[in-house]
Amino acid sequence: MPHRDLGARSASVKDVAAAAGVSLGTVSNVLNRPDRVSPETREKVQRAMLDLGFVRNESARQLRAGSSRTLAYVMLDAANPFFTDVASGIDEAAESADLSLVLCNSRNSAERELSHLALLEQQRVQGILVTPVDPESPMLDEVARRGTPVVVVDRTRADQSFCSVAVDDVLGGRLAAEHLIDRGHTRIAYVGGPSHLGQFRDRLQGAREAIAAAGMPEDSLNLVETAAMTVVEGREAGSRLAGLPARRRPTAAFCVNDLLALGLLQHAITSGVRVPEELAIVGYDDIEFAAAAAVPLTSVRQPRQLLGRTAAELVLDEATNAEHTHRQVLFTPELVARSSTLA
Amino acid sequence: MPHRDLGARSASVKDVAAAAGVSLGTVSNVLNRPDRVSPETREKVQRAMLDLGFVRNESARQLRAGSSRTLAYVMLDAANPFFTDVASGIDEAAESADLSLVLCNSRNSAERELSHLALLEQQRVQGILVTPVDPESPMLDEVARRGTPVVVVDRTRADQSFCSVAVDDVLGGRLAAEHLIDRGHTRIAYVGGPSHLGQFRDRLQGAREAIAAAGMPEDSLNLVETAAMTVVEGREAGSRLAGLPARRRPTAAFCVNDLLALGLLQHAITSGVRVPEELAIVGYDDIEFAAAAAVPLTSVRQPRQLLGRTAAELVLDEATNAEHTHRQVLFTPELVARSSTLA
DNA sequence: CATCGAAGTTGAAACCTTTCAATTCCGAGT
DNA sequence: ACTCGGAATTGAAAGGTTTCAACTTCGATG
Numbered sequence: 001m002p003h004r005d006l007g008a009r010s011a012s013v014k015d016v017a018a019a020a021g022v023s024l025g026t027v028s029n030v031l032n033r034p035d036r037v038s039p040e041t042r043e044k045v046q047r048a049m050l051d052l053g054f055v056r057n058e059s060a061r062q063l064r065a066g067s068s069r070t071l072a073y074v075m076l077d078a079a080n081p082f083f084t085d086v087a088s089g090i091d092e093a094a095e096s097a098d099l100s101l102v103l104c105n106s107r108n109s110a111e112r113e114l115s116h117l118a119l120l121e122q123q124r125v126q127g128i129l130v131t132p133v134d135p136e137s138p139m140l141d142e143v144a145r146r147g148t149p150v151v152v153v154d155r156t157r158a159d160q161s162f163c164s165v166a167v168d169d170v171l172g173g174r175l176a177a178e179h180l181i182d183r184g185h186t187r188i189a190y191v192g193g194p195s196h197l198g199q200f201r202d203r204l205q206g207a208r209e210a211i212a213a214a215g216m217p218e219d220s221l222n223l224v225e226t227a228a229m230t231v232v233e234g235r236e237a238g239s240r241l242a243g244l245p246a247r248r249r250p251t252a253a254f255c256v257n258d259l260l261a262l263g264l265l266q267h268a269i270t271s272g273v274r275v276p277e278e279l280a281i282v283g284y285d286d287i288e289f290a291a292a293a294a295v296p297l298t299s300v301r302q303p304r305q306l307l308g309r310t311a312a313e314l315v316l317d318e319a320t321n322a323e324h325t326h327r328q329v330l331f332t333p334e335l336v337a338r339s340s341t342l343a
Numbered sequence: 344m345p346h347r348d349l350g351a352r353s354a355s356v357k358d359v360a361a362a363a364g365v366s367l368g369t370v371s372n373v374l375n376r377p378d379r380v381s382p383e384t385r386e387k388v389q390r391a392m393l394d395l396g397f398v399r400n401e402s403a404r405q406l407r408a409g410s411s412r413t414l415a416y417v418m419l420d421a422a423n424p425f426f427t428d429v430a431s432g433i434d435e436a437a438e439s440a441d442l443s444l445v446l447c448n449s450r451n452s453a454e455r456e457l458s459h460l461a462l463l464e465q466q467r468v469q470g471i472l473v474t475p476v477d478p479e480s481p482m483l484d485e486v487a488r489r490g491t492p493v494v495v496v497d498r499t500r501a502d503q504s505f506c507s508v509a510v511d512d513v514l515g516g517r518l519a520a521e522h523l524i525d526r527g528h529t530r531i532a533y534v535g536g537p538s539h540l541g542q543f544r545d546r547l548q549g550a551r552e553a554i555a556a557a558g559m560p561e562d563s564l565n566l567v568e569t570a571a572m573t574v575v576e577g578r579e580a581g582s583r584l585a586g587l588p589a590r591r592r593p594t595a596a597f598c599v600n601d602l603l604a605l606g607l608l609q610h611a612i613t614s615g616v617r618v619p620e621e622l623a624i625v626g627y628d629d630i631e632f633a634a635a636a637a638v639p640l641t642s643v644r645q646p647r648q649l650l651g652r653t654a655a656e657l658v659l660d661e662a663t664n665a666e667h668t669h670r671q672v673l674f675t676p677e678l679v680a681r682s683s684t685l686a
Numbered sequence: 687c688a689t690c691g692a693a694g695t696t697g698a699a700a701c702c703t704t705t706c707a708a709t710t711c712c713g714a715g716t
Numbered sequence: 717a718c719t720c721g722g723a724a725t726t727g728a729a730a731g732g733t734t735t736c737a738a739c740t741t742c743g744a745t746g
Contacts, residue, residue, distance in 0.1 A: 010490055012702055023726045028704055038724065053489045058465035059405040060702035063731055068402075070462070078427045078446070087421060091448060095455075100462050103421070103446035105434060112438075119413070119443050122401035146396045147353055231635040262635065269637050292574045292605060294612050294637025355732055366696045371734055381694060403732035406701050 011052035020048035031056060062124065070100045071312065072120045073153075074113060074130040078105040081287045082257075082304060083131065086153060089308025090129060097316055099126060106133060114139055121148050127315035129153050129308075135198070149318035153311045155198065156328060163314040165307055165329045169199055172300045172333035173206025176254045176282045177221075179298070179335055181214045185252040185280060191237045191264065192256025193225040200256055203284065207254060222250050229256060234263020241279075242271060251279065252341070258283035258290045261297055265340065269294060280341040296338035303331050354395035363391035374399065405467065413443045414655065415463045416496075417456060417473040421448040423602075424630040425647060426474065429496060432651025433472060440659055442469060449476060457482055464491050470658035472496050472651075478541070492661035496654045498541065499671060506657040508650055508672045512542055515643045515676035516549025519597045519625045520564075522641070522678055524557045526685075528595040528623060534580045534607065535599025536568040543599055546627065550597060565593050572599060577606020584622075585614060594622065595684070601626035601633045604640055608683065612637060623684040639681035646674050 013027045020027070022041060029036050030045045037045070048054075062068050071094045075083045087103055094101040104120070106113035110133045117139055120128055127149035132140060135155040144150040144162050152164040180188050190207055192200045204223075211220050224240060226233040234255065241249060241264075255261035261283030268275050275281060275295045283290055286301035310329055318324045356370045363370070365384060372380050373388040380388070391397075405411050414437045418426045430446055437444040447463070449456035453476045460482055463471055470492035475483060478498040487493040487505050495507040523531050533550055535543045547566075554563050567583060569576040580603065584592065598604035604626030611618050618624055618638045626633055629644035653672055661667045 013704095014702080024703085025705080025726055025728095026724085029725085032704075036724075041724080053485075055489055056465050057406070057467065057702055058462070059402040059411075059467065060731090061465075061704075062402040063400070063406055063702080063733090064704045066731080078421070078430060079424065081422065081424075084422045084427070087448070088450065091450070100447070100459065102415075103448065104443070105430065105446065107431065107434070116443065119401070122399050122404075124400065124402065142396075146398055231631065235635075266635055266637060288574065289632065292578075292609055294609060356734095357732075367733090368696055368698095368735085369694085372695085375734075379694075384694080400732050403701090404734075406703090407732080407734045409701075 011054045016048045020045045072125045074104045076131040082285050085304035086308040089305035090312045093309045093312030126319045149315045151311045151315040165311040167302045167331045169202035170206040173203030174210045175335040177207035177210035180252045187250040189222045189250040189253040191224045231263040234260035235267045238264045238267025254282045258285045258287045295340050298338045298341040301334045354397045359391045363388045415468045417447045419474040425628045428647035429651040432648035433655045436652045436655030469662045492658045494654045494658040506669050508654040510645045510674045512545035513549040516546030517553045518678040520550035520553035523595045530593040532565045532593040532596040534567045574606040577603035578610045581607045581610025597625045601628045601630045638683050641681045641684040644677045
């Protein structure tokens with residue numbers, strides 16, 4: 001025996017009105033302006049709704065009202081703690097504005113990102129926040145041009161076609177490298193990749209600036225390119241470093257993110273390399289795990305929640321304020337020194 | 344100068360039809376059954392759509408068609424890698440069925456969960472997957488009764504009012520404890536909490552069964568209750584254990600999840616307790632980080648992706664198959680032994 | 687040359703809610 | 717007794733899409 005009647009259409013306002021013996025408009029008033037309805041009528045209508053299991057049809061509501069009550073964040077990778085923290089910042093702001101947040105995960109695929117964006121646009125969400133696979137994707141411009149507010153999160157673009165919220169990666173790279181230079185390191189590995197990523201390039205530039213400012217030769221920085229920014233790749237990078245002859249081997253490593261740094265750390269520990277005495281390590285992002293690692297990790301902290309909250313505020317401004325102008329917000333990262341660089 | 348015209352209504356099929364010099368029905372055909380339309384007409388219509396920046400109004404589509412093309416997962420905590428892995432399993436299945444998945448994060452709040460459920464129901468999503476704050480919440484029954492397929496993920500309920508997919512926690516607890524008993528431990532800490540959580544209770548029961556089966560006294564198990572299942576709480580539990588007199592101090596700990604276990608591990612390492620020689624540790628979930636920890640963690644693995652995929656299949660069956668009957672799927676966990684218990 | 691069928695196109699109806707001008711009702715004020 | 721004003725209620729219209737029966741065109745068949 002089938003469990004529920006798939007054919008049964010759920011009750012509409014009309015059904016409720018009939019059951020309660022009132023007009024359709026009154027039912028709508030109970031839903032939207034309960035104070036305009038006399039207590040007895042309201043009671044009657046609410047009882048009818050309950051009896052019939054009435055559920056407001058959001059599509060019809062939205063069609064008529066023209067607006068939805070949701071915000072969307074298209075994440076690059078839901079498995080990366082960095083992005084879930086950004087999402088929770090967005091969520092906070094959405095909640096204050098009395099909007100629901102839905103999350104979509106593009107899992108690093110441009111195709112999935114595209115189909116999420118298309119659907120969200122068709123759903124007429126209030127606004128879309130997105131950390132794009134490729135910030136130059138023309139789809140972003142199209143969506144924005146057609147009228148859905150779009151804010152780019154943790155990425156930037158050369159032109160200023162929309163609002164964006166990011167953290168100064170060049171500065172972050174500089175801070176990390178300066179910290180290592182201050183501690184006397186002269187051979188520093190730069191671990192990360194793939195090298196076409198904006199983050200890789202910007203943080204590298206910052207590191208190079210620090211090297212130059214210290215009057216050190218350019219080749220003080222030793223590039224170790226990885227295929228992805230994961231723990232596994234970090235371990236792999238560790239074994240590549242270990243393979244170098246001792247006199248050329250870096251005494252410090254700056255990793256483009258914490259996952260790489262943690263992998264590198266793990267490799268060091270299991271192969272008996274002392275951290276930080278023989279190898280100092282700096283990560284990036286300061287995810288919760290950085291502080292909780294076996295050797296607490298020095299890392300460049302990004303204001304993740306703030307990033308999310310700000311992005312949400314920008315998108316809301318664009319959605320509601322006719323005077324809105326696009327802004328590119330750039331936050332300042334901060335170095336958090338822990339045992340992985342402090343003897 | 345405001346950037347875009349907030350007042351401009353976006354183009355509708357009617358506008359497109361007028362611009363292309365065809366009827367409304369033809370535009371709809373181009374959208375939904377392109378093969379029914381002659382190539383020239385199709386071309387003309389598509390060009391008009393492009394020119395006008397036409398975006399199909401999903402609310403209207405859904406209102407008329409009656410069905411949405413999305414599935415939703417209401418997660419308990421998006422910051423926990425366990426749940427994001429479950430979500431990715433769901434995503435896979437959704438993608439094969441050509442549905443979009445949206446994620447909602449209740450962040451451990453019953454209230455947020457409720458409002459997400461309500462909105463999703465109003466949106467007439469194809470189905471709702473949920474890891475509820477409280478599996479006994481009557482809202483779940485109501486939603487299901489009113490006709491939206493609901494599947495409970497990683498939780499179960501006494502009655503069988505809907506489909507659920509979970510992992511045998513009692514067995515998992517037994518496996519973990521047996522492993523420690525096999526390795527000769529006779530004083531074992533059970534670390535977790537709060538104690539009203541089903542997982543805490545079930546895994547504890549399994550551990551007790553193992554103790555009993557081995558003919559050991561009940562008090563071989565030493566309960567260490569925590570306020571939450573986080574890394575920080577794990578460290579805290581570590582210092583509580585360290586405070587015990589050596590002869591009563593457990594030589595092994597079974598933690599209700601990996602985050603606790605990693606916190607405990609971190610405490611051990613920084614306070615010079617050797618793992619596993621002085622303290623063996625077993626975690627639960629086998630999140631990616633368990634294997635990547637400074638001392639790779641023995642853990643009870645749950646088939647996370649499979650959990651998600653199966654849940655998605657169940658909800659789809661319920662949504663499309665009139666013969667659907669509710670099922671409670673229970674997967675079997677598996678112990679993965681690593682250095683944290685192997686000398 | 688008449689007929690038929692296939693292919694392409696049309697336009698009205700339906701989906702469900704919200705809005706708003708119009709209407710009814712009722713008690714208070716004169 | 718009458719008018720007035722406010723509160724409560726009504727019902728038609730609008731919003732954009734899809735569906736479908738009906739219609740047109742056109743080439744092929746008898």
